[in-house]
Amino acid sequence: MTSSTTMPSGAPRIEINEVGPRDGLQIERALVPTEDKIALVDALSDCGFARIEVTSFTSPKAIPALADAQDVMRGIRRRPGVIYTALVPNVRGLERALEVGVQELNLVMSSSETHNRANLRMTREQSFAELSNILGVAATHGLPCNVSLSTAFGCPFDGDVPADDVLALARRLVDAGASGITLCDTTGMAYPSQVASLSADAQALLPGTPITIHLHNTRGMALANAVAAWQVGITRFDAAAGGLGGCPFAPGASGNVATEELVHMFACMGVETGVSLAPLLDVVRGLPSLVQREFSNPLLAAGPRLATHAPPAWLAERFPSA
DSSP states (O other), X not given: OOOTTSXXXXXXXXXXEEOIIIIIGGGOSSOOOHHHHHHHHHHHHTTTOXXXXXXXXXXXXXXXXXXXXXXXXXXXXXXXXXXXXXXXXXXXXXXXXXXXXOSEEEEEEESSHHHHHHHHSSOHHHHHHHHHHHHHHHHHTTOOEEEEEETTTOBTXXXXXXXXXXXXXXXXXXXXXXXXXXXXXXXXXXXXXXXXXXXXXXXXXXXXXXXXXXXXXXXXOHHHHHHHHHHTTOOEEEEBGGGOOOOTTSTTOXXXXXXXXXXXXXXXXXXXXXXXXXXXXXXXXXXXXXXXXXXXXXXXXXXXXXOOOOOOTHHHHHSOOO
């Protein structure tokens, strides 16, 4: 592992996948109008993200908040260089995604048995069979599929999840056709040394397969965990503007790592993300009205690290210039 005070030599650019429009909005109580979702994605497109996860092609009965998935995908303005992704749970979802030109699919299953049964109503083996089917169909259309492994760093029901179990599942999914793997800290149970270890092991096991880290800030360790992953070579991160998101199976759990905080931190470290902070902060300012609730945002309140302020007026009298 590299020193905590130095940047890896020739460190590559970080890629940030903005997941707020899907992972964030799907759990909000307020239903965001379709045109506002489109405007949100368009605004995010102008910030410089490598990927934006726009929506989910899950059953509208299961997730009413994203029932307008196809309308949103048809309505967004696609910026060259940005990959627009969506979550699909089954082949029917894949077919709906194909109709509206989704460029990459995100598939999901849990690393732990109990969470998989609670979240997806299936055993892990049943989920694996379903995902294998989707991967096979997607391959016939030349459509890449990333698989997100929930609870990779801990399960709210089962506790610690053995790293060997996570890695074995990732290996099976890549062998089945997954183009990338995301290791998800679904309820914010991860800690830095754990993240570094699993990230390093996943890269060693799956050379050439993009590994993404998906972090939540439930216990205040998301940024520390991001640095730990970056120090062992991870260059792809999920994040949600304003820290939107959460998990229904972890009462009190906060949302994803805030995109603006991740971008700001890496910028301070001299690590390029390609994301412009100023327009991103403008998006974040509008989120409370979009989701119809207030939430605190330290970076918005304090401003970026080098945001300066006028000195007290009395200084000019007390210390007149020569």
